Amino acid sequence: MSLILDHVNYIYGSDTNLAVKALDDICLQIPDGQFIGIIGHTGSGKSTLVQHLNGLLKPSSGAIYFNGQDIGDEDFNKKELRSKVGLVFQYPEHQLFEITVFQDVCFGPKNLGLSQKEIELRAYSALKQVGLEDEYFYQSPFELSGGQKRRVAIAGVLAMQPEILILDEPTAGLDPKGRDEILGQIAKLKEETGMTIVLVSHSMEDVAEFVDRIIVMNKGKVMYDDVPKAVFSHYKELEEIGLAAPQVTYIVKEMQQAGFPVEGNATTIAEAKAEILKAFGK
Numbered sequence: 128m129s130l131i132l133d134h135v136n137y138i139y140g141s142d143t144n145l146a147v148k149a150l151d152d153i154c155l156q157i158p159d160g161q162f163i164g165i166i167g168h169t170g171s172g173k174s175t176l177v178q179h180l181n182g183l184l185k186p187s188s189g190a191i192y193f194n195g196q197d198i199g200d201e202d203f204n205k206k207e208l209r210s211k212v213g214l215v216f217q218y219p220e221h222q223l224f225e226i227t228v229f230q231d232v233c234f235g236p237k238n239l240g241l242s243q244k245e246i247e248l249r250a251y252s253a254l255k256q257v258g259l260e261d262e263y264f265y266q267s268p269f270e271l272s273g274g275q276k277r278r279v280a281i282a283g284v285l286a287m288q289p290e291i292l293i294l295d296e297p298t299a300g301l302d303p304k305g306r307d308e309i310l311g312q313i314a315k316l317k318e319e320t321g322m323t324i325v326l327v328s329h330s331m332e333d334v335a336e337f338v339d340r341i342i343v344m345n346k347g348k349v350m351y352d353d354v355p356k357a358v359f360s361h362y363k364e365l366e367e368i369g370l371a372a373p374q375v376t377y378i379v380k381e382m383q384q385a386g387f388p389v390e391g392n393a394t395t396i397a398e399a400k401a402e403i404l405k406a407f408g409k
């Protein structure tokens with residue numbers, strides 16, 4: 128079930144003298160099964176954009192369609208939309224509140240009016256999907272590490288069985304180990320379920336490694352929308368808006384300029400390694 132944004136605009140404080148246009152004529156399609164990265168500097172409109180995708184914010188003008196239906200229609204079921212389009216906010220562990228991990232993950236499906244058995248099956252499955260061991264299920268979520276709390280929060284959204292999972296800076300504030308674990312679980316989830324995933328991130332390395340498509344936001348507009356290699360080929364333009372290409376892209380470009388026989392469009396460590404080994408005949 129695809130999402131379509133048709134000339135979407137959003138103005139904060141539209142009825143005040145401090146009005147700010149956060150989204151400016153956004154036209155996008157998010158098809159089934161795609162892994163999409165959204166990047167942009169602070170204030171570029173990334174978070175505002177994703178909060179429109181499940182109806183948390185209503186466009187000032189334009190329309191958003193889910194499965195062919197305008198989500199702005201009065202008779203559109205927003206509750207069903209939010210069960211199908213799951214949004215994990217930045218620092219989602221701040222929203223944990225139940226006595227145990229398992230109870231916290233049960234909260235979402237419980238509000239869908241499901242049987243107790245179905246609620247518990249969904250919670251168990253979701254916790255397994257994020258790689259949390261059984262021994263933590265009946266602990267207080269507040270006794271877990273930062274990375275474990277983040278997994279529990281993501282599991283709480285997965286228990287709703289969404290078709291589209293949106294993650295707004297899912298690795299913010301985590302140490303490198305926690306960051307790698309969370310991203311690894313997200314990639315594994317995508318591989319196993321084929322669900323649509325939208326990843327908002329400040330890390331160019333993260334989006335280059337995992338996504339199929341990158342949307343670059345700047346001043347509320349879509350600046351680029353393409354596959355990673357095509358987007359990062361505009362590294363000079365990205366630098367002008369406070370972004371960059373992955374570090375390995377700069378390394379292979381410098382090697383290319385120094386006369387080494389390498390392709391200068393590598394965006395991941397694996398691609399850069401292959402080019403470097405090729406350059407040295409290995």
